[in-house]
Amino acid sequence: MAKAPKKTKSSPIAKSPASSAGKVPVKGGTRVAEESGSRSAPIINIGIERQDRAAIAEGLSRVLADTYTLYLTTHNFHWNVTGPHFNSLHAMFMAQYTELWTSTDVIAERIRALGHYAPGSYAEFSKIATVPDVPEHPPKAMEMVRILVKGHETVSRIAREFIPVAEEAGDDPTADMLTARCTVHDQTAWMLRSLLEE
Ligand SMILES: [Fe+2]
Secondary structure, three states, X not given: OOOOOOOOOOOXXXXXXXXXOOXXXXXXXXXXXXXXXXXXXXXXXXXXXXXXXXXXXXXXXXXXXXXXXXXXXXHHHHHHOOOOOHHHHHHHHHHHHHHHHHHHHHHHHHHHHOOEOOOXXXXXXXXXXXXXXXXXXXXXXXXXXXXXXXXXXXXXXXXXXXXXXXXXXXXXXXXXXHHHHHHHHHHHHHHHHHHHOO
């Protein structure tokens, strides 16, 4: 009978997530993305080593937490933007949060395909996200744009950092997905930054 996969051990990263947010995960990953599985199902066998799947799932979990936080910030700004540019920013933020929201599903389901649980709670996201939480009080319109530029650039950096982890493990689908995410974040950051240039 096939053995059930063991749970990954706790690690310093799991204990102090804030200080390690955004770091490239080591082989085997941490409890950031807990391994799933059951004795009644065959062990996952997609040609990517278990240790590598764990590291990739951890990297993807961090990208997911940051993408979700940036999604929520953008949706908040869609609701709360004020000033003479209301119409254009309100509409632009909607297009951006819709794209971010859609991408969270793709990232989370890739984590599941690698045999790990996807994080999906505010508690988990706040532990592993690098992007700061939504501001308590709505900032002025151009400050919102500045915050979103930084957010998109941060997610792009985090995603780009994990591409070699996926590539070295032969996980082309994850590497391609992260590359596509970097393209979107870089382009969105450029468009937002253009609003700030006189
Ligand atoms: Fe709306």
